Amino acid sequence: MYTLSNVSKTYKQSSRTVHALTDVNLSIGDGQHVAIQGPTGGGKSTLLQMLGGLDRPSSGTVMLGDAELSRLPDRRLAGIRAKEIGFVFQGFNLIPTLTAQQNVETALEPLGISGEQRSKRAADALASVGLADRGSHLPSELSGGQQQRVAIARALVKEPDVLLADEPTGNLDEETRDEIMELLEGMHRDRGLTLVVVTHDSSIARRAERRLVIKHGAVKEV
Amino acid sequence: MFFTYLRRELAGRRRQTAIIATGMALAIALVIIVTSISAGVKNAQAKVLESVYGVGTDITVTQTPTAPTTANGGRQQFQFGSGEGQTTDGTTTVSRSRLTSGPGTATFDATELATVSGVKNVSAAAATLSLRNVTFSGQLPQRRQSGTDTGATGGQTAPTDGTQAPQGGPDGAGGSAFDVNSFTVLGLDPAADAIGPLSAVTLADGRSLAKSDDGKAVAVLDADYATSASLAVGGTIDIGGTTFTIVGTVASNTADSASASNVYIPLDMAQSLSGETGKVSTVYVKAASSTDIDQVQADIQKAVPNSTVSTQADLASSVSGSLATASSLVAGLGLWLSIAVLAAAFLIAILFTISGVTRRTREFGTLKAIGWSNRRVVGQVAGESVVQGLIGGVLGIVIGIVGVVIINVIQPTLTGGASQSSFAGGRGGAGGTGAAAGTGSTGESTRGTGGGFSGRGFGEAARAAAATTNVVLNAPVTLSILVIAVALAVLGGLLAGAFGGWRAARLRPAEALRSVA
Numbered sequence: 019m020y021t022l023s024n025v026s027k028t029y030k031q032s033s034r035t036v037h038a039l040t041d042v043n044l045s046i047g048d049g050q051h052v053a054i055q056g057p058t059g060g061g062k063s064t065l066l067q068m069l070g071g072l073d074r075p076s077s078g079t080v081m082l083g084d085a086e087l088s089r090l091p092d093r094r095l096a097g098i099r100a101k102e103i104g105f106v107f108q109g110f111n112l113i114p115t116l117t118a119q120q121n122v123e124t125a126l127e128p129l130g131i132s133g134e135q136r137s138k139r140a141a142d143a144l145a146s147v148g149l150a151d152r153g154s155h156l157p158s159e160l161s162g163g164q165q166q167r168v169a170i171a172r173a174l175v176k177e178p179d180v181l182l183a184d185e186p187t188g189n190l191d192e193e194t195r196d197e198i199m200e201l202l203e204g205m206h207r208d209r210g211l212t213l214v215v216v217t218h219d220s221s222i223a224r225r226a227e228r229r230l231v232i233k234h235g236a237v238k239e240v
Numbered sequence: 241m242f243f244t245y246l247r248r249e250l251a252g253r254r255r256q257t258a259i260i261a262t263g264m265a266l267a268i269a270l271v272i273i274v275t276s277i278s279a280g281v282k283n284a285q286a287k288v289l290e291s292v293y294g295v296g297t298d299i300t301v302t303q304t305p306t307a308p309t310t311a312n313g314g315r316q317q318f319q320f321g322s323g324e325g326q327t328t329d330g331t332t333t334v335s336r337s338r339l340t341s342g343p344g345t346a347t348f349d350a351t352e353l354a355t356v357s358g359v360k361n362v363s364a365a366a367a368t369l370s371l372r373n374v375t376f377s378g379q380l381p382q383r384r385q386s387g388t389d390t391g392a393t394g395g396q397t398a399p400t401d402g403t404q405a406p407q408g409g410p411d412g413a414g415g416s417a418f419d420v421n422s423f424t425v426l427g428l429d430p431a432a433d434a435i436g437p438l439s440a441v442t443l444a445d446g447r448s449l450a451k452s453d454d455g456k457a458v459a460v461l462d463a464d465y466a467t468s469a470s471l472a473v474g475g476t477i478d479i480g481g482t483t484f485t486i487v488g489t490v491a492s493n494t495a496d497s498a499s500a501s502n503v504y505i506p507l508d509m510a511q512s513l514s515g516e517t518g519k520v521s522t523v524y525v526k527a528a529s530s531t532d533i534d535q536v537q538a539d540i541q542k543a544v545p546n547s548t549v550s551t552q553a554d555l556a557s558s559v560s561g562s563l564a565t566a567s568s569l570v571a572g573l574g575l576w577l578s579i580a581v582l583a584a585a586f587l588i589a590i591l592f593t594i595s596g597v598t599r600r601t602r603e604f605g606t607l608k609a610i611g612w613s614n615r616r617v618v619g620q621v622a623g624e625s626v627v628q629g630l631i632g633g634v635l636g637i638v639i640g641i642v643g644v645v646i647i648n649v650i651q652p653t654l655t656g657g658a659s660q661s662s663f664a665g666g667r668g669g670a671g672g673t674g675a676a677a678g679t680g681s682t683g684e685s686t687r688g689t690g691g692g693f694s695g696r697g698f699g700e701a702a703r704a705a706a707a708t709t710n711v712v713l714n715a716p717v718t719l720s721i722l723v724i725a726v727a728l729a730v731l732g733g734l735l736a737g738a739f740g741g742w743r744a745a746r747l748r749p750a751e752a753l754r755s756v757a
């Protein structure tokens with residue numbers, strides 16, 4: 019699935035240069051469940067950006083299948099994100115003015131799926147996360163766990179190959195945390211998608227088949 | 241999705257929508273009101289000009305006035321010989337009327353009419369001679385033999401029959417009562433009725449001048465003047481010492497206004513009585529089409545050197561009174577206020593849109609992260625701005641139309657005077673230089689009964705006598721104003737959308753991962 023070769027990422031902040039990733043070599047197989055841990059500022063989110071085609075490395079190459087994410091133009095990257103990659107964020111990142119149903123539909127918008135088909139798929143996705151009856155609710159009318167379920171439905175409605183999650187349970191209580199993790203792991207099992215989860219939580223990390231730790235921009239297997 | 245998202249954004253962020261739309265609405269309303277008043281003032285000016293220059297006059301040609309070269313050039317003088325007037329009971333009554341082109345009026349050769357008519361795209365031309373008739377009448381006390389008049393008191397000896405003679409000074413020049421009466425006279429070609437001042441009037445009584453009136457002492461009077469001078473059709477009026485028969489009265493087409501002149505007479509009569517034989521003061525020109533006016537103006541200027549060739553637009557600047565104030569107010573303050581408020585509204589829309597995009601950084605980053613193209617995100621931002629502008633535009637049209645309706649209900653009246661160019665240069669002559677020598681030839685010696693009178697400041701009088709018109713301001717709202725208003729609103733929205741979209745386009749999709757603040 020993923021092959022990263024000599025990936026480095028540096029951020030230049032006025033006078034200071036931050037080495038967020040230094041010479042990372044990594045490959046992730048199809049359908050793997052990978053947990054990424056590490057201290058704050060270690061480079062977890064930066065690595066996830068490289069995997070998700072949200073940003074390009076300062077040097078090195080990032081391959082997703084045959085596509086070289088590190089070299090593709092913005093327009094092509096957006097296309098790959100739209101088709102193949104699902105994102106789940108710590109802060110849910112729902113559009114506050116759109117209903118749950120409409121939020122899920124935003125993921126189908128760039129795929130050119132129109133009207134009836136779109137609303138049917140969005141409703142199915144909401145049902146699969148247990149929110150069949152909450153489609154018309156605004157995010158502000160849903161609990162944190164429910165919001166994250168909507169976000170997971172939005173990530174999965176396009177039937178992606180990869181699901182990237184950055185601390186998906188960071189804002190949730192323990193009980194909700196387990197519900198969400200079971201949901202994600204279920205999707206991984208049932209659909210065979212590749213799941214990469216960034217987490218501070220060792221109990222979550224232990225459930226993954228492969229654990230990585232990033233410290234000072236360097237990746238180590240555990 | 242585009243419309244759903246847009247609708248939900250505008251409904252969900254009502255405050256921003258309200259502020260942007262309100263700013264835009266006020267600006268658009270102001271533009272509509274100012275444009276409409278400006279159109280109303282232009283119409284009013286055209287009405288005033290019409291009452292003076294006639295319907296359909298596109299261009300007038302006058303001679304550039306030159307400073308008088310002769311000593312008497314700038315003033316009028318009445319001279320009475322000693323045998324002048326009727327003497328009864330020791331008082332001499334004199335009366336003399338004189339028809340002149342007046343100070344400051346430049347005349348030019350009537351043959352220039354043919355030159356003007358020959359210019360390309362001139363469809364009609366007519367010449368007029370603008371004159372002023374001044375009647376001097378008064379009573380002079382008669383002086384006794386100088387030899388008997390030795391008393392230091394020098395008083396006038398009362399006539400023995402007891403009639404009251406005016407009291408005078410020792411030299412007999414005082415104690416006189418003079419009356420100066422003047423009115424404007426316009427000589428025009430009776431055959432050319434399609435253009436010129438008489439094309440803007442309606443017949444009130446009698447008949448208008450006809451072609452057969454050439455060379456006849458007939459006059460048409462302005463109805464208002466006729467009333468004020470107690471004259472009527474069938475009566476007579478003394479013009480330049482000749483008795484004219486009044487054949488008709490005319491009233492201006494515009495309510496509450498006088499027509500261009502007090503009296504209208506055939507051109508040839510005007511020329512011969514004023515001594516301006518073969519001269520005219522103004523040529524009225526109608527162009528074949530309104531698009532030809534500039535060309536006709538330039539060609540006439542070339543064909544008739546030293547002439548002043550004015551178009552309606554030039555003439556509009558000669559309209560005075562509250563109309564002129566309104567015109568300059570609309571053109572100056574109104575225009576700049578509109579531009580300033582419009583610029584402020586645009587700026588508000590731009591700033592609020594940019595700050596809105598900044599607040600939604602994570603939202604747009606997320607949309608980009610889940611695969612929305614830059615184009616789609618920018619289109620969404622621009623779409624929201626344009627709709628906000630349109631809401632403002634529609635609101636502005638409603639407010640603007642309400643404002644215009646209020647103006648039309650109030651019906652402000654504007655007064656406009658248009659002084660005809662031929663009278664414009666009012667210059668008075670030098671002060672009365674006193675007596676011309678009038679020596680008695682009769683036995684009863686009367687010294688100093690010959691009197692001189694020098695007119696002063698007739699130009700001013702003429703200016704004051706020029707037509708004054710009250711016009712009710714009617715502010716029209718045309719479809720084009722509304723189209724412009726909507727276009728401005730869309731432009732404002734697009735501008736704000738362009739800035740907001742530019743900002744949104746620069747957002748990195750990685751912003752989606754920024755930790756929650």
Ligand SMILES: Nc1ncnc2c1ncn2[C@@H]1O[C@H](COP(=O)(O)OP(=O)(O)OP(=O)(O)O)[C@@H](O)[C@H]1O
Nearest residue numbers: 029030031036038057058059060061062063064065
């Ligand atoms: N846009 C940026 N500009 C400058 N520096 C950045 C930027 N993004 C990340 N960094 C820096 O890169 C380093 C790695 O950041 P990253 O967000 O990947 O850490 P993280 O492991 O996700 O931390 P956390 O657990 O707090 O989320 C940090 O030192 C951070 O300050």
Ligand SMILES: [Mg+2]
Nearest residue numbers: 062063064184
């Ligand atoms: Mg992070």
